[in-house]
Amino acid sequence: MKKMLAGMAAGALLLAGVAATAQSPKVGFVNTARIERESVQAQRANEAMKKEFGPRERQIVELQQQIKADQERFEKSRTTMPPAELKTLGTSIATRMRESDQLVYALTADIEQRRKERTGRLLEDVRAAIKSIGESEKFDLIVHEAAFARSAIDLTDRVLKEMARRAN
Numbered sequence: 001m002k003k004m005l006a007g008m009a010a011g012a013l014l015l016a017g018v019a020a021t022a023q024s025p026k027v028g029f030v031n032t033a034r035i036e037r038e039s040v041q042a043q044r045a046n047e048a049m050k051k052e053f054g055p056r057e058r059q060i061v062e063l064q065q066q067i068k069a070d071q072e073r074f075e076k077s078r079t080t081m082p083p084a085e086l087k088t089l090g091t092s093i094a095t096r097m098r099e100s101d102q103l104v105y106a107l108t109a110d111i112e113q114r115r116k117e118r119t120g121r122l123l124e125d126v127r128a129a130i131k132s133i134g135e136s137e138k139f140d141l142i143v144h145e146a147a148f149a150r151s152a153i154d155l156t157d158r159v160l161k162e163m164a165r166r167a168n
Helices: 002-022 032-038 040-077 083-136 156-167
Strands: 027-029 141-143
Touching (some): 032 040, 032 156
């Protein structure tokens, strides 16, 4: 009798295990590159960066245009301009070129720093939206990088909608 009960219990466990494995996991995919382009948060961050860095970019462009104009003047006047003036203009051009390079380097570093900060905040928002969808719709796994994903499991539109809802 004990053997029979043990056998029945083992059979029940085996059937439960088979039933559990027969149920396929619910999997979803999120295209993070698309979220970085299309989400409300990403678009707001891009606008804020344009506002923040636009004046510096324009300043650099103006300086580079002035340098170019002075370089052209230097080349045209090379034979007619007194040597002292040529030297002063050449020194001025070289100094402003170094200044331009420093401004470009500083701007690039600041933009990259701000982009990292923005990406960190955006990823937090994405994770929160994915977690909310995953829990409410009982997903077993949601991935954001895949070599291949069918459109049937693409949750990007739902994540974008959730993020837009949270942004308001």
